Amino acid sequence: MFELNPLNLPGAQIQHVIMLIVAGVLGFIIGYISRQxxxxxxxxxxxSAERDVDDCYRTTTLVNGTDHEETVVLSRIQARAGEINFNRIGLASATEADDLKVIVGIGPFLEKKLHVIGIYTFRQIANFTSEDIEQVNDIIEFFPGRIERDNWVGQAAELAKKK
Incomplete structure (x- = not known):
């Protein structure tokens, strides 16, 4: 009845080759994206595993009498202390330390975090720029924007004047 063979049409072999090439290219692209x-x-x-290993090997000479989880956090924070520009905010030592808990928004553990990175005085906090605030916020793993909302810089400046 009908003797229509699609392979006998003119250009059928070329169409098959083109379809094979397109399928191969699409397969390659999908495989490449999946691999990436x-x-x-x-x-x-x-x-993540490297950070966990670093936490395990990091020395825990920070604060005696703290629990393990707190020590791990403080060790991780201490490792990033070098990122802060102390030339701008000033240097201080533990002997000069102010009671930072007087600033609204700073509790005992947050004060420990600040001490670990070298921030001990109201004067240092009062010297923060917006860049310093973002950097300290990131290093001490604190809620973004909280330092500005609690106005640490303004409070610290007032407390440094009274001192």
């Missing part, structure tokens, strides 16, 4: 996602996920897992 897997690589990113594995790199993230590796970075």
């Amino acid at each position: 996602r897997t690589i990113q996920q594995l790199e993230g897992n590796l970075a």
Whole structure:
């Protein structure tokens, strides 16, 4: 009845070759994207594992009498203390330390975090710029924007004047 064979049409072989090439290119693109996602996920897992290993090997000479979890956090924060520009905010030592808990928004553990990175006095906090605030906020792992909302810089400036 009908003797229509699609392979006998003119250009059928070329169409098959083109479709094969398109399928191969699409397969390559999808495989490449999938592989890149897997690589990113594995790199993230590796970075997380490296941080965990660093926390385990980091010396815990920070604060005696603290629990392990607190010590790990303080060790992690201490490792980033070098990122702060002390030339701008000033240097201080533990012997010059003010009671930072007087500032609204700073509790005992937050004061320990600040001491670990080298911030001991009202004068240092009063010298913070917006860049310093963001950096300290990131280093001490505090709620973003909280330093500005609690106005640490203004409170510290007032307390430094009274001192």
